[in-house]
Amino acid sequence: MNSSQYISDKMDDSDFDNNKMIYDHETNENAYNECFPQTTKKFNDTKRPQNSSLTEIMEQTSITLQTMSKEFNEMNDQNEKLRDENNKLKEDYDNLYREKIK
Template sequence: MDDSDSDNNKMMYDPETDKNVYNECFPQTTKKFYDMKRPENSSLTEIMEQTSITLKTMSKEINEINDQNRNLQDENNKLKEDCDNLYREKLSIERNFSRAKDYYESKIKDLELNDQIKKLL
């Protein structure tokens, strides 16, 4: 394999792709922050303050998304547990039904045999 093949297989970081992925995943947040007006002719301090506010707001929104994600994961785990419990209960009911069916089929055969014996006597 020559060096050109090796270069083609390397992952290259593309900030534009990263930006597009973020925009697709968080369209409302992206729009909100792109719509904010940047002060023209502002001092570096004002720009830094605005950036700090923006970052705090984004951090808060990301934390809220993380909280929602944790809640959804908890709910999903509970649903999986409920599903597992229902499956075990279903298997238990099927086993009990099969046992009861076998028991009653055996009883019916016994009654039929007793009836045939009575008819012969």
């Protein structure tokens, strides 16, 4: 068990009630709408060229997949940064809590 788990486990109910995160559906929905529909729309708008050869279709598919891969990698990088920031905030919270109980 790491120290942050220990600190969190030792909190009494009043501390937990005062510090728990509140789920906000509207904020979550806004974050979702900012990211995914844009990506979905971008790739759903890609139309199959009329009377195209199989080679042209495969080339277009390859370009689309490369673009999607790049965007997913960027999202993963952003998620990693947010995860690191979240871990730092948890650590800061645990440090503040330790000082509070001293």
